Amino acid sequence: MNRSQRLKLGIFRVVVLLLMGAFFLMPIGAMLEFSTRGNEVTSPRTLDAWVRIAQTPGLVKGIYTSLELAVITSLGMLALLLPTMVWVRLRLPRISRIVEFICLLPLTVPAIALVVGLKPLYIWVNINITPSVLALAFAYLVLVLPYSYRALDAGLAAIDLKTLSEAARSLGAGWGTVMLRIIIPNMPSAILNASLLSVALVLGEYTVANLLNFQNLQVEIAYVGLTDANTSTAVAVGALLLAFVLLMVLALVGGRLQQQHYVPGQRA
Amino acid sequence: MIAAGNPAVDNAARPLTGGRRFSLSWLGAAPFFAYVGLFLLLPTAIIVIGSFRTLDGSVTLSNFSGIAKPFMARAFTNSLGVSVVSAVGGAVLGAILAYAVVTGNPDGLLRRSIMSASGVLAQFGGVALAFAFIATIGTTGFVYVFLKSHGLDIYGNTVWFYDPPGITLIYLYFQIPLMVLVFLPALDGIRPQWREATESLGGSTWHYWRYVAGPLLAPAFLGCTLLLFANAFSAYATLSALLTNGSNYVPLQIQALLTGETQQSQPGLAQALAVTMVMIVVVVMSLYTMLQRRTSKWLR
Numbered sequence: 001m002n003r004s005q006r007l008k009l010g011i012f013r014v015v016v017l018l019l020m021g022a023f024f025l026m027p028i029g030a031m032l033e034f035s036t037r038g039n040e041v042t043s044p045r046t047l048d049a050w051v052r053i054a055q056t057p058g059l060v061k062g063i064y065t066s067l068e069l070a071v072i073t074s075l076g077m078l079a080l081l082l083p084t085m086v087w088v089r090l091r092l093p094r095i096s097r098i099v100e101f102i103c104l105l106p107l108t109v110p111a112i113a114l115v116v117g118l119k120p121l122y123i124w125v126n127i128n129i130t131p132s133v134l135a136l137a138f139a140y141l142v143l144v145l146p147y148s149y150r151a152l153d154a155g156l157a158a159i160d161l162k163t164l165s166e167a168a169r170s171l172g173a174g175w176g177t178v179m180l181r182i183i184i185p186n187m188p189s190a191i192l193n194a195s196l197l198s199v200a201l202v203l204g205e206y207t208v209a210n211l212l213n214f215q216n217l218q219v220e221i222a223y224v225g226l227t228d229a230n231t232s233t234a235v236a237v238g239a240l241l242l243a244f245v246l247l248m249v250l251a252l253v254g255g256r257l258q259q260q261h262y263v264p265g266q267r268a
Numbered sequence: 269m270i271a272a273g274n275p276a277v278d279n280a281a282r283p284l285t286g287g288r289r290f291s292l293s294w295l296g297a298a299p300f301f302a303y304v305g306l307f308l309l310l311p312t313a314i315i316v317i318g319s320f321r322t323l324d325g326s327v328t329l330s331n332f333s334g335i336a337k338p339f340m341a342r343a344f345t346n347s348l349g350v351s352v353v354s355a356v357g358g359a360v361l362g363a364i365l366a367y368a369v370v371t372g373n374p375d376g377l378l379r380r381s382i383m384s385a386s387g388v389l390a391q392f393g394g395v396a397l398a399f400a401f402i403a404t405i406g407t408t409g410f411v412y413v414f415l416k417s418h419g420l421d422i423y424g425n426t427v428w429f430y431d432p433p434g435i436t437l438i439y440l441y442f443q444i445p446l447m448v449l450v451f452l453p454a455l456d457g458i459r460p461q462w463r464e465a466t467e468s469l470g471g472s473t474w475h476y477w478r479y480v481a482g483p484l485l486a487p488a489f490l491g492c493t494l495l496l497f498a499n500a501f502s503a504y505a506t507l508s509a510l511l512t513n514g515s516n517y518v519p520l521q522i523q524a525l526l527t528g529e530t531q532q533s534q535p536g537l538a539q540a541l542a543v544t545m546v547m548i549v550v551v552v553m554s555l556y557t558m559l560q561r562r563t564s565k566w567l568r
Contacts, residue, residue, distance in 0.1 A: 020361075116538050142308045206509075
């Protein structure tokens, strides 16, 4: 590339990044501005709306509910998916395609369509198992399948699963020990990745909760927004900034953990 | 060599599981299949079967003819229109942004922060997104009020914020970052040597894009556009937070059927709408997968 081309490219990059930066930062800035407005046009900036988050029982409850659901879903996802994926790789490789297909299936069944089929199922669950909002975790586990599957699959592909598990088994380890002390410690970043993706999805989930008449964080935000838009906007921008911090942490920690992968033939 | 193909030797090596067709190995995968069977395959079966049934349980196609009603057709036109325009717009703008990122330092802070930010924003659908744009270009929004006070009224006579153009603009907020995430790997596969080769053969920038990079990137670009379409078409939360129940979009029609009284009169209609949505997404995603496979041939 010659000098004038390089200059043109430089100008192009600056212009694109500035315009895109403006488009993506403006709504976030506007939300911060909106959430600090007073009641009157002329009244000074105030943090009242942010203070009201803690004073709105529905929101506080919604935050707790969504956090609980996020933890349950992540743990449930790991407990269901990781042993299955390990088992399929070691013992049933011929069904790995079927497992992959099923795990990616939720990508082609939109949540708004799936919820139509979940509705009768949840009427049964609410009567016979539990009426609690935490029952949503059953559906959320399905929604996070594609993302968790991809993250865990990448992690499992990066370690020599067969050698590791056979070595452990030949030394007398049971399958539980293999999972907990051999496989999980060897793929921390993939597990962290899958968990955080699940947490992010659950914290932002609205479709299933709203249409099954459960109150999670997003449903509460929408509900509070009907009467007090400032407080809703404050929660929304707070959640978004929190997600940014979480993912930045993931990017930093993930980069560090990545180097600890077990690579055959490579010494630490 | 002889031992490898001999079943007796294989069995000897694995005495517990054996080489038989039905073995204990299947038990290890049983919990997974039981779970997805109950919470993924059963609901899917419910909507598929339900869409072909009448109130008294006989088989019918009348649920699908309900889709042909004018207001339903209108819902599909709106949903498809917003999805197509936001997919194409998001793909073009996202590709431009991805190119601006790729031409920078591959290990630089800029690239890493844009990728992380795209990861967050691509997931940022939902209720919060609706509030974000109400605060920005809603009728009391910061940017709208600012522009208006400087003599530029972006709405003029009609507030198009709640119409398809407004929804499309809002959708771009998660479509562009998604495009950056999925298209960047393809751009990364483009080697600088190809450009140098074009130039050494006397080709201009236009020749390079028209005959080298363009054709190579086209399948990836098209595939990503399809993915964006499916993404927008499946979105519900933003619409629900922004518009009233029963507005002219497919997801909101489903919402109205699920929450309203009409459910009793025609229970199969919601299922028929859901099945139609699924079929559209399945077709689009299959095309996406095909194009993706084609791209991965030269990507490595």
